[in-house]
Amino acid sequence: MKMADNVEGAPEAPAEKTNAQELSPTVLEVAARIAEEVDAMASQDHGIAGMTYFYDLAKGLYTTRVQELRAARQSGKKLVGVFCNFVPEELVLAAGAVPIRLCSGCQEPIATAEEVLPRNFCPAIKSSLGMLLANSPHFALADVLITPTTCDGKKKMAEVLAEHKPTWVLEVPHTTVTQPARELWLAEMRNLKKNLEEFTGNRITKKALRAAIELTNRRRALIRRLYEVRKRPAVPIWGRDVLLATNMWFHDDPERWVRQMELLCDEVEARKEGVRDDNAPRILLTGSPVILPTWKIPRLIEESGAVLVADEICTGAKVVWDPVYVVDWSMDEMMLALADRYLMNSCACFTPNRARIERLLQFVEQFKASGVLYHVLMGCYIYSIEARHIERSLMDKGTPMLTIETDYSTEDVEQIRTRIEAFVEMIQGQRAG
Amino acid sequence: MKMADNVEGAPEAPAEKTNAQELSPTVLEVAARIAEEVDAMASQDHGIAGMTYFYDLAKGLYTTRVQELRAARQSGKKLVGVFCNFVPEELVLAAGAVPIRLCSGCQEPIATAEEVLPRNFCPAIKSSLGMLLANSPHFALADVLITPTTCDGKKKMAEVLAEHKPTWVLEVPHTTVTQPARELWLAEMRNLKKNLEEFTGNRITKKALRAAIELTNRRRALIRRLYEVRKRPAVPIWGRDVLLATNMWFHDDPERWVRQMELLCDEVEARKEGVRDDNAPRILLTGSPVILPTWKIPRLIEESGAVLVADEICTGAKVVWDPVYVVDWSMDEMMLALADRYLMNSCACFTPNRARIERLLQFVEQFKASGVLYHVLMGCYIYSIEARHIERSLMDKGTPMLTIETDYSTEDVEQIRTRIEAFVEMIQGQRAG
Numbered sequence: 001m002k003m004a005d006n007v008e009g010a011p012e013a014p015a016e017k018t019n020a021q022e023l024s025p026t027v028l029e030v031a032a033r034i035a036e037e038v039d040a041m042a043s044q045d046h047g048i049a050g051m052t053y054f055y056d057l058a059k060g061l062y063t064t065r066v067q068e069l070r071a072a073r074q075s076g077k078k079l080v081g082v083f084c085n086f087v088p089e090e091l092v093l094a095a096g097a098v099p100i101r102l103c104s105g106c107q108e109p110i111a112t113a114e115e116v117l118p119r120n121f122c123p124a125i126k127s128s129l130g131m132l133l134a135n136s137p138h139f140a141l142a143d144v145l146i147t148p149t150t151c152d153g154k155k156k157m158a159e160v161l162a163e164h165k166p167t168w169v170l171e172v173p174h175t176t177v178t179q180p181a182r183e184l185w186l187a188e189m190r191n192l193k194k195n196l197e198e199f200t201g202n203r204i205t206k207k208a209l210r211a212a213i214e215l216t217n218r219r220r221a222l223i224r225r226l227y228e229v230r231k232r233p234a235v236p237i238w239g240r241d242v243l244l245a246t247n248m249w250f251h252d253d254p255e256r257w258v259r260q261m262e263l264l265c266d267e268v269e270a271r272k273e274g275v276r277d278d279n280a281p282r283i284l285l286t287g288s289p290v291i292l293p294t295w296k297i298p299r300l301i302e303e304s305g306a307v308l309v310a311d312e313i314c315t316g317a318k319v320v321w322d323p324v325y326v327v328d329w330s331m332d333e334m335m336l337a338l339a340d341r342y343l344m345n346s347c348a349c350f351t352p353n354r355a356r357i358e359r360l361l362q363f364v365e366q367f368k369a370s371g372v373l374y375h376v377l378m379g380c381y382i383y384s385i386e387a388r389h390i391e392r393s394l395m396d397k398g399t400p401m402l403t404i405e406t407d408y409s410t411e412d413v414e415q416i417r418t419r420i421e422a423f424v425e426m427i428q429g430q431r432a433g
Numbered sequence: 434m435k436m437a438d439n440v441e442g443a444p445e446a447p448a449e450k451t452n453a454q455e456l457s458p459t460v461l462e463v464a465a466r467i468a469e470e471v472d473a474m475a476s477q478d479h480g481i482a483g484m485t486y487f488y489d490l491a492k493g494l495y496t497t498r499v500q501e502l503r504a505a506r507q508s509g510k511k512l513v514g515v516f517c518n519f520v521p522e523e524l525v526l527a528a529g530a531v532p533i534r535l536c537s538g539c540q541e542p543i544a545t546a547e548e549v550l551p552r553n554f555c556p557a558i559k560s561s562l563g564m565l566l567a568n569s570p571h572f573a574l575a576d577v578l579i580t581p582t583t584c585d586g587k588k589k590m591a592e593v594l595a596e597h598k599p600t601w602v603l604e605v606p607h608t609t610v611t612q613p614a615r616e617l618w619l620a621e622m623r624n625l626k627k628n629l630e631e632f633t634g635n636r637i638t639k640k641a642l643r644a645a646i647e648l649t650n651r652r653r654a655l656i657r658r659l660y661e662v663r664k665r666p667a668v669p670i671w672g673r674d675v676l677l678a679t680n681m682w683f684h685d686d687p688e689r690w691v692r693q694m695e696l697l698c699d700e701v702e703a704r705k706e707g708v709r710d711d712n713a714p715r716i717l718l719t720g721s722p723v724i725l726p727t728w729k730i731p732r733l734i735e736e737s738g739a740v741l742v743a744d745e746i747c748t749g750a751k752v753v754w755d756p757v758y759v760v761d762w763s764m765d766e767m768m769l770a771l772a773d774r775y776l777m778n779s780c781a782c783f784t785p786n787r788a789r790i791e792r793l794l795q796f797v798e799q800f801k802a803s804g805v806l807y808h809v810l811m812g813c814y815i816y817s818i819e820a821r822h823i824e825r826s827l828m829d830k831g832t833p834m835l836t837i838e839t840d841y842s843t844e845d846v847e848q849i850r851t852r853i854e855a856f857v858e859m860i861q862g863q864r865a866g
Contacts, residue, residue, distance in 0.1 A: 118817040120553060149607040152585045155784050156818040169784060171614060174582040174604050180620035181604060187613035351588050351602060381812075384551040385589040 023062055026134035030106040031062045033293040038244070040299070045241055046275055050264030054245040057252055058292060065251060066137045072098050073141055078200045081142030081165070083128065084150045085319035085345060086172050088189070088338045093212040093254065094204045095196040100138050101250030102145070103315070104128040105291025107408040109136075116160055122379040123408040124289060125153040132164055139165070144199060146192075148172045150349045151382055168195060176343045176350050186339040193335065210329050213338070215254055217323045222261040223249075226268065227317060230309045231367055234274030239285070239308020240298040246316050247292060276307050281427040284363055285311040286390070287375035287403075288383045294408045296416065297375050304421045305428075310367040312346065312360055313375070319345055348382035356386070357393045364399050370427045373420070376405040400427065456495055459567035463539040464495045466726040471677070473732070478674055479708055483697030487678040490685055491725060498684060499570045505531050506574060511633045514575030514598070516561065517583045518752035518778060519605050521622070521771050526645040526687065527637045528629040533571050534683030535578070536748070537561040538724025540841040542569075549593055555812040556841040557722060558586040565597055572598070577632060579625075581605045583782045584815055601628060609776045609783055619772040626768065643762050646771070648687055650756045655694040656682075659701065660750060663742045664800055667707030672718070672741020673731040679749050680725060709740050714860040717796055718744040719823070720808035720836075721816045727841045729849065730808050737854045738861075743800040745779065745793055746808070752778055781815035789819070790826045797832050804860045806853070809838040833860065 023031070038055045045051050057065065073079055078097040082089075092099040109130025110123060116133070117126050132139040139145075147158035148170040161167045171188050173181035197203055223246060229236055245264060249257060274280075283306045290297055290313055301308050312318050324341040327333050346356035363369065372394055376384045384405070391401045402423040404416055456464065471488045478484050490498065506512055511530040515522075525532040542563025543556060549566070550559050565572040572578075580591035581603040594600045604621050606614035630636055656679060662669055678697060682690060707713075716739045723730055723746055734741050745751050757774040760766050779789035796802065805827055809817045817838070824834045835856040837849055 116821065118814060120812060121814060121818075149784065152782075152814045155607060156781075156815055159784060159818070159822065169608070171607050171611065173606075173617070174588060175602070178604065180617040184606070184613040184617045348589075349585075351582065351592060379553060379814075381551060381554060381585045382589055385554075385592070388549065389592065 023137065024135045026108050026112070027062055027131070027136050029108045030131075030136075030293065031059075033106060033108070034061065035059045037293045037295045037299075041238070041240055041244065041295070045238065046273075048237060048241065048264070048267060048271075050260070050267045051241050051245065053260045054241075054248050054264070057248050058244060061251060061292075062137060066141070068253070069098065069100065069138075069141050073143075078143045079141050080196075081139065081145040083146070083154060084148045085314050085347070086148035086150065086170060086342055087146045087192070088342050089254075090209065090212040090216050090324070090338060091189075091193055091196055091204065093215070094208040095193075095200045096202040096208075097196065097200050099250075100142055102128055102131070102138060102142070103289065103291055104131045104136075105289075105294040105408065106131070107294070107410070109134040110408065117157070120379050122151075122153050122288075122377045124291065124377055124380075125157050127408060129157055129160055132161065144168060146170055150347060151380075153379070168192075172349065173343075174349070174351060176345075176355070177352070182339070182343065185343050186336065189335055189339045189342075206329065206331050206334070209331070209334050210326075213324050213326060213334060215258070218258055219249060219254060219261070220320055220323050222258065222265060223317060223320050225265045226261065227310060227367075229265075229268050230307075232274070233278040234272065235276065235282075235307045235309060236271035236274060237268045238275050238302055239283075239311070240295060240302055243290065243298050243308070243311065243316050244292070244295075246320065249320055250315075274307075275302075276305070279431070281306040281370045281424050282309040282368055283307065283424075284309060284360070284367060284369035284372045285313060285316070285375060286360060286372060287313060287387070288377035288380045289313055289315040290375065291315050296410070296413055297373065297404065297406070300413070300417050300420050301373060301424075304417065304424045306371075306420075306424045309369055310363050312356070312363060314347065318347075348386045353386065357390060360390065361393065361397060364394070364397065369399065370431075371423060372399060372401040373423075374401055374403040376403060378405055378407045400430075456570065457568045459541050459545070460495055460564070460569050462541045463564075463569075463726065464492075466539060466541070467494065468492045470726045470728045470732075474671070474673055474677065474728070478671060479706075481670060481674065481697070481700060481704075483693070483700045484674050484678065486693045487674075487681050487697070490681050491677060494684060494725075495570060499574070501686070502531065502533065502571075502574050506576075511576045512574050513629075514572065514578040516579070516587060517581045518747050518780070519581035519583065519603060519775055520579045520625070521775050522687075523642065523645040523649050523757070523771060524622075524626055524629055524637065526648070527641040528626075528633045529635040529641075530629065530633050532683075533575055535561055535564070535571060535575070536722065536724055537564045537569075538722075538727040538841060539564070540727070540843070542567045543841065550590070553812050555584075555586050555721075555810050557724065557810055557813075558590050560841060562590055562593055565594065577601060579603055583780060584813070586812075601625075605782065606776075607782070607784060609778075609788070610785070615772070615776065618776050619769065622768055622772045622775075639762065639764050639767070642764070642767050643759075646757050646759060646767060648691070651691055652682060652687060652694070653753055653756050655691065655698060656750060656753050658698045659694065660743060660800075662698075662701050663740075665707070666711040667705065668709065668715075668740045668742060669704035669707060670701050671708050671735055672716075672744070673728060673735055676718075676723065676731050676741070676744065676749050677725070677728075679753065682753055683748075707740075708735075709738070712864070714739040714803045714857050715742040715801055716740065716857075717742060717793070717800060717802035717805045718746060718749070718808060719793060719805060720746060720820070721810035721813045722746055722748040723808065724748055729843070729846055730806065730837065730839070733846070733850050733853050734806060734857075737850065737857045739804075739853075739857045742802055743796050745789070745796060747780065751780075781819045786819065790823060793823060794826065794830060797827070797830065802832065803864075804856060805832060805834040806856075807834055807836040809836060811838055811840045833863075 104127035113126040113130035145167045149155040326337045537560035546559040546563035578600045582588040
């Protein structure tokens, strides 16, 4: 791990440029789009009281949550902006810092980012950098950014981010299966620990790291509990709601998220009625990330007569699923367990990536998925190219797959709706036939 | 290093599907395009006799060269297909094998590749895979393919190649500056050596490796000699010719290439007259690779009244420039020197990539370049995003830069010509003013 190259010279000390009352027009637009999307979900959620908390959290990402983050910073805590699923939040928490997820899902700041990044870049990269350029308070509050070398886009975006903020680059190897790659990754984890300690001034103690691992494992167990009920014939909660509550993992105080997720699980487990007829097609979502407010894919799946029963995306179950297995609670063993766990990731950045096919086939069986929707963000080469292998593996098991390539605009919504409706009808037809 | 994941099961034993008399229509078209481009160059080369050898070699890539490769194979040698500049040919040669460069520069096979790869992928990736699908004899003759994880495209292309041929993936780290990354790379080099020994049945001896390093260093010294004459006010050879002769490094018997390059250097060094007036704008070419037959960028630079005086591209001087520095000729030291040398690469896949800016500034000064042309292949994110930093560094030194984004089609030739002509006129205007 190293500081990203900053060709402009050392970045200035991070400045908090905005406050909640002074959001830029772009950030206000993004907040309005989130509110619109969330209100649409809320109006159809079959009266699940436990979702209200997560809806409000999402709607307050740039207001109430920013006030909390600002208070944390004023109390002396460091705020750490992170991308992708490769930065162990256990280490950030154990250093007494607050992680903020900065991957962005909104169209509004993309035009600004295109002045700096190539137009044909993936929208997630353009939107994330665009939010920095639009003075998003999340970026303004972050004391340091950590960018993994997940894909070409993220890797080179770090060089642009470094012009604005101190940026650490975390080297993710290209493979998980060779010993040199695993050793490189363990070295990166150890460097990250050291850098966090120096940056925060807090030593990461055995006790603090164990507490952070146990807390994060509790969160993972709750995710699995919420997904478990979706294996029932009568699925008691919309998939788009589960995806929202899961996404909020990245934006909430972890202890509070645990309490609210427990309430949601209790409520949903007790519900007998399904959101749809027991015979409705059951869709599994995979591919590129789905990030608020671009919720068109999960929404269109469920507006087309199907239920979204599970997902294998990095802003959903993909990486918050498996626990960190610690053999003994020594520092060395905890670090090794964290390194192994965060490399146990079916991201398409890895080659080979058999873990992904295996997880998908397992999920199709466990969640009785009748079809798979493969979401590709335009310009996301790594997920795009894996679609062919995945489709073939699924077809071998008799599971149809639909690939939708899209971006963060709303222009293609009706076209995508038509394609998803046809896919859902095809599944229904197969059953009737 | 590892075998690429082959979801189809183990590849069949490599079969030589074509012979020189039975080229597929696509390969015939490619050969015709190369001949057309080379003939156009030859007709304007100011009578440099030493270029004839390289022209003929290029025109015979799919005929005479294939006959030689076939003969080598029939004599028991293994043929090793390689991509990018990260596979040390010293190791391949020391194992008694023949390297074949498989990066492709032709439009013709792209439509076929787009049935398998995403359309917005970079043309170099699509064209290379397309040549395999079009039964290129180079692919047919290769016993094994070695694909470095240079960019997302190359990395994921390997998974498709592995459906057709045994494919080894060489893990290139994301950075050259950290110790874990250098250790990973050294481990990859050692694995490559072991794999080549097992695959060829030939042990790589100290003597053979030393001979291969010395031979390849001689080639590098000749490249520098050929470039040296271009520092003169009267540049005695077209840059497009130099680029062709350099490119042929990847396709010729190394000993023969050395003999022919010595003749060319002798001849060019003796020439006093320049291909253009001493005051003609001097252009440095950088960015994505330029591969035959897509020669439009070097050709248009020189058809617009300028001279191409140097380049920093991976099919030109970029990686064949620096020697392998060996401290002592023990096996360990040779392997370390090779590893260090092949990581000393200013490919945009690395972050940070200051080596590139430094090399460019050095070349601008040494070759007295009056402007830089930055070539971006559409969809080549890593070179695309570095353009901004590079342009700023060059502007700080008063050197203008023109970025041209293009692909392998010929449709945009006149549009690019207009832009390059305007750039060259602007440089001339600055001088006059």
